[in-house]
Amino acid sequence: MEQPTTRAAGPPGAVRGWLDALAVVLAGVVAMAAVAALGLWLAGAADLPDGGFASVVAATLALAVGGSVQLDGGAGGFAAVDAGITAMPLTVSVVGAVTMAEVLLRQLRFRAVAGGRELLGRLARTVVLWVLALVLLTLAARHSFVVPLGGDLVQSIGGALGLTPEVGFHAEGPSTVGIGLAWLLAVLAATFAVSRRAPLPPALVRHQLAVRPAAFALWTVLLAYLAIGALAGVLTAVVNGNARQTMAVLLLALPDLAWMAFGLGLGAEWHGRLKGALGLPVPKPLAEVLRVPDGQEATVDLGTLADQDARAWWLLPLAAVVLLAAAFLAARRSPRTVRLWQHAVRFALAAAVTMLLVGLWTRMDAEYGLSVLGVGLGEGGGLDDLIGSVLGGSNPVAGLGSGSLTLRPSLWTAVPLAAGWGLVTGALGALLATRVRHRGEVTEQEAAGS
Template identity: 80%
Template sequence: MQQPTTRAAGPPGAARGWLDALAVVLAGLVSMAAMAALGLWLAGADDLPEGGFPPVLAATMALAVGGSVQLDGGAGSFAAVDAGITAMPLTVSLVGAVAMAEVFLRQLRFRAVAGGGELLGRIARTVVLWVLALVLITVVAKHTFVIALGGGLVQSIGGALGLTPEVGFHADGLTTIGIGLAWLLFVLAAVFAVSRRAPLPGVLLRYQLAVRPAAFALWMVLLAYVAIGAVAGVLTAIVHGNARQTLAVVVLALPDLVWLAFGIGLGARWHGQLVGALGLPVPEPLSAVLRSPNGKEATVDLGTLAEHDARSWWLLVVAAVLLLAAAFLAAHRSPRTVRFWQHAVRFALATAVTVLLVGLWVRIDADYGLSVLGVGLGQGGLADLLDTVLGGNNPVAGLGSGSLTLRLEFWTAVLLAAGWGLLTGALGALLAARFRHRGEVTESGG
């Protein structure tokens, strides 16, 4: 009986191509929505009034792809809220990226080479559907909450003054769609740079050995930090209590913290400031450093963190060990014909690019403020006046003003990362020389 032959998948037809692209986009949307919903539920957003949970979920997804959310509202013409948030909940981003990459790769399985036209067609169809999805997200990510003033005299005074307290938010369409599109293109580019399962056009095959081993090794470093952070987060939730909010940080923004730790361990410096409440728990040394007592911008690095907790020096040890392990892995996955200095230079470039990307991802710019008749409202002053007039039912009590900023000092960080990559890349190549490299065949054929 003749056995059926297995044939590698070829370029998809028009209908199949669009279905493949739809599968990639849906994988990203569903996985991000599920992770964001779990994190928001843990953070207590499940009891938002007036059907506010779906818009907040959409806003979280907009932030996860690099968009920004604007807060607005106030009390009629009497008071106004001025606020904005630009920060990526990187757990949501990471889950969405991995899901899309996996589905995209499965559609190309069993193939070593793919035509450039076919790959561009797949990417173009995915881009079109992704842009439509981003438009839908920006439409849904909009909501306004009406705050009740109370009854009786308070309500009468509010009506006479034109006070209709509202606080709302909306995703910035231009930023969300533009940066969200760049996010997708980066994810697809990373797929081809990291994974051996991704087929390349013939003209690019000669570059894969120069890129993929180091890129894959640094990807493993980032995932190792996430795994370590997840274990630490769960243990913290169990031992120190406040489990629900701690797990909310893990589900929403774990990579924000652990990849920050990676950069700091290499000697990078972040600059930022924290004013007001964060809402969710973060490591105490980080919070203490950002709350600069003189009101000026603080520097977050190994030294400033160690002033509050000497255990912060372990960040240096963890970064050095994981980077050396990654350098060994990169050299082990490369042919023995690759020269010693090539390992070092390639790994240095990969490390520098990784830290650059971490700096772009772990960037927070969140601020809010309340103005009354154009006058800033903080603690005391007009805030106390409103409390007195409204009898403790001040609809904007507690808003005051606050901000959280965190930005990497890029040039120093990238140069330090390149130096670390050069050193560990050289050591990793020396260690790997003692072992058989991947794909290498011995003289006996073993």
């Protein structure tokens, strides 16, 4: 007698696909919001007036996916604010990216290959829901604060004129949605390039050994620098006794500083300047290098940093050791049939791409200014704290001033430098790996025993 067929419990295929995509997006947003909220709370942003904390968290998430935040306001024609921030709190970005990748990989577990149409459908649904989340994020990332204008004279003039000055912020919709979408696509591409758990379409399976070992090794380099930076931050907190502020920096901007240290160790340069007291998590040696006379631009490299702190020279041997270890790891994860020059070239390409991404991620532009009756006010005060609160600052209503922070990498030299380092360390790592067992390799004894 024919047995009746039974269907697996659960939602239909189409609904299940949308639920999977929703799980990826929600997991990423919740993880980023948790890290941002904790970091901002440690930085003192929970004391923001008028219930602005949730909006500042949303603005931080917008920055974390590559968006920009504009500050505006004033008091009619009496006072005006001109400001904007483009900087990625990379701790928030990394936590969101890793969380989304892990949820996606768990949905695809126990599979070696996957159809191209299935993967495209899954990724398309994730993109649609992510764009919707970005739109909602831009709507939430806006708020206004009532602030004092500054000194007693300015306050008296404002009171006599019956003016109520305000300063607010909002996430720019086009840049947040557009660059945020590119951020997601980069996360998805990196997930399939790095992880051996990610199933590929049959046509791409044969190419995975040319990409994944080197990509995974460079991802390990970035993680190693995060671990070293976190350890340095904890030691700094213990020695200096500023645990709350240090933890705020770690929870918001650890990769910004750690990955910049990686690039500096390779010989890369950043250019920029710092004016005023911006309240952003910038280490003292870096801040001193960036403080230059008006109209000039500072160069941040190993030499200029070592002039402020001689320990900066240690970044050079650190980069060499970490890259060599990563090259060895990449060679060990590759078949023994791969030639030495192939290891070197693949590792050089991976190092160049990594340096390009690090440079793009560590760009920073934060500018603000207040003018009263067309006359700019002095530096320092509370608007710098409002800007700082989005990336780790405090009370935004202490006063207003002006200032700026710019930091941009010299990619045209950084990327070739990284490629050169990758070529040399890739070759050396492959040589070292010739005497060890490679992943998946079967020895003669094991073959005979089977």
